[in-house]
Amino acid sequence: MGLYAVLFVSLLSLLLGFVHNTTSTSSCRCFPGDLCWPTPEDWDAFNSTLGGKLVATIPIASVCHYDNFEAYDEEACAALRDIWFFPETHIVWPSSIMAPFFTNNSCNPFLPANVSCTLGNYVSYSVNASDAEDYQKTMHFTRRHNIRLVVKNTGHDYNGKSTGAGAVSIWTHNMKDIEMQTYSSSYYNGKAVKMGAGVEVHELYEFADAHDVIAVGGNCPSVGVVGGYTQGGGHGPLASKFGLGSDQVLEWEVVTAAGNILTASPNEHADLYWALCGGGGGTYAAVVSLTAKVHPALTVSAANMSFPNTGDNADQFWEVVGTFHASLPDMVDAGVSVIWLTTPDGFTLMPATAPDLTKAEIDDLMAPTLDKLEEYEIQYTYFSDEFPTYLDSYHAVNTPWNVSDHQLGGRFIPRTLIDDNNESFLATVRNMVDGGALFSGVAFNVTDAVPSPDTVAAHPLWRESIMHAVVGTGYSYTDEQINIEEQLTITNELLPQLEALTPGGGAYLNEGDWRQPNFKEVFYGSHYDSLNAIKARYDPEDRFYALTGVGSDRWAQREDGRLCRV
Incomplete structure (x- = not known):
């Protein structure tokens, strides 16, 4: 059956084996199996109003399991595993997301074929939206039946906001005008x-x-x-x-x-x-x-660089990384944005992007790091060039990212920390990475991009920061307990080290820890109360729920995935 084929709801009901129960209350969103759940006739009528745009969820990995929605296909499953970690695999699938922790092992292609494939934390249906009218019809249907609502485009989301058990998703991916x-x-x-x-x-x-x-x-x-x-x-x-x-x-x-x-x-x-x-x-x-x-x-210059941590050169390696950190203020002040990754195995700059600068100028900004590498005789690769357009530079130096194999949390790093206490920052990063974590940084200067930090709702600390730092741990597709432990490591061990250096600080809400205990302050800062009031004005019934979103503390997802008021 084709990806965009609309499935008859009666067939879906048989596949899911829904059994009505009476556990639902008005404090919870209506859930599959509840008496309030729409009948097959209701779903068919809704689909008709949409012109056939309602897509019932078949988990992307259903071909990898016997007890599933489609026939087990060993060859198709092997092919899916080969491309699982590419974002493009999930983008074209209405219900698939790229943050595996939030699928709750619902239909895992890396588990044995005899493990059941269920909807789990995937949405129940997606609306392949084309315009505002499709949105309106979906809003009306989900509100009338008190069903959880989700909005999803690519599913490129670290914090599980684009999925939800028993939900209907507005899938915006094909709205390409x-x-x-x-x-x-x-x-x-x-x-x-x-x-x-x-x-x-x-x-x-x-x-x-x-x-x-x-x-x-x-x-x-x-x-x-x-x-x-x-x-x-x-x-x-x-x-x-x-x-x-x-x-x-x-x-x-x-x-x-x-x-x-x-x-x-x-x-x-x-x-x-x-x-x-x-x-x-x-x-x-x-x-x-x-x-x-x-x-x-504009013309754009850009640079990539990498060098290893062999273990034998560890102290020298970290001195070079410290020199690179110390160079960031000059780079961002020149209009350069810098993205890098430090792992137990080495350092990768990927990339530094310098609009309206020449190759010689970006090379000069990178010179302190390159000189230190030469001094310590550490082998490295370095590439820089000047490109006629931004798109040319983007294609030449940007490394594709994969979001399906790590868990993460983040923290804003104020410029003053690098200016005044770079040694402590470096020691903290080294301690985390030597312990097996990944450390990624995105450096920028957006201080004067708006008239004041309150011009837009983005966290005011963007304007005081030189980077957003991200710490990551691995994800196991075969051991859920390890994933829970690794996520707790981020919350309880890794981020507290950065928090100790940045008291009263914050984090980029798209790259933050979804377990962040004080998420209101950390993700929204002084803007939270105003945002909460605006949400109440435009969404008084909390139809829009997103994990760690404004107002999300009024709701909790139960063990079965049901979303209920607390």
Whole structure:
């Protein structure tokens, strides 16, 4: 059966073996098997109103199990395992996500074939949305039946916000409309790009390049621009030159929980506009389209570098890393954004992106690190070049990311820490990495990208930070207990080391620890109370729930996946 074929609900009901129970109460979202759950006739009628866009979930790995939704296929399963860790595998599948912890082993391709394949924490249905009307119909149906609602594009989400047991998902992935505009308002006059909710980073970059402009997006090509990326703040290779993703927004087209279509801008529904600019995705309204600034085309220089930690050169290795950290203020002040990874095996710069700088200028900024490598006779690779366009540089130096094999948590690192106490920061990073953790950094300077830290809802500490630091542990597809232990290691052992260096600090909510005990302060800072009030205004029934999102503490997911008020 094809991926986009609509399944008859009566067949799905037989496959799932739903049995009605009476455990549901008004304090919980209606759940499969409850008396309130829609009948097959209800689902068929809903599908008809959508013109056949309702997709019943078949887990992506169902071919890997005997007790499943489709026939076991050993060859197909082996092929799926081979490509499982590529984001593209999951993007085209309505219900699949890239953060495996949040699938709850529902249908795991790496477990034995005789293990049952169930829906588990996957959504029950997805609506292959095309426009705002599809959103409205989905809002109406899920509200009438009190069903959990999820919004998903690519599923490129570390914190499980794009899935949920017993939910109906608005799947925005195929909303690819994108157009150039000449935008005129009291707050901006110039070129802009309007993009549908399904546009990915690589699509935005390619479109902008074809129109001789630069648009701001993330590092990973498969990230959805309009969703969690921009709504969560959004750093990337151009942040030091142009600011965060949320700093580019001119207006949002949204559908509210009540089904109303609104335009949110600084002049219209300004509170909602502000909240969506960095206050978290999937929380206030469902976004149909985003209109954002674009910038004149520039030449761009970029660099990659790597060097090993052999064990025999450990002290020298870490001195070089410390020199690199100390060079970051000069780099970001020059408009360079820097992305790197430090592991027990070595260091990889991937990449440093320098808009409007020459190759000689980026080489000069990298010189202290390169000189230290030469001094210690550590073998390294280094590449730098100057490119005629940003897209050329992006294609040449960006390393594809995989989000299906690690768990993570993060912390903002203030510039003052690097300026005044780089030694302590380096010692902390070394302690974590020597213990087996991964450490990734994204360095930027977005201090002056907006008039004040309160111009948009993104955490105010973005403007005081030189980087967002991420610590990661591995993910096992065969041992769930290890995954729980590794996640707790992030919460209880790794992040506290960074928190001790940054008291009162925060984290990028898209790359934070979903177990963060004080997530309101850490992910939203002084903006939380205002965001909570805006959510109450536009979503008084909490139809939009996202783990660690504003207002999420009013809800809890039970062991069976049921979402209930606390």
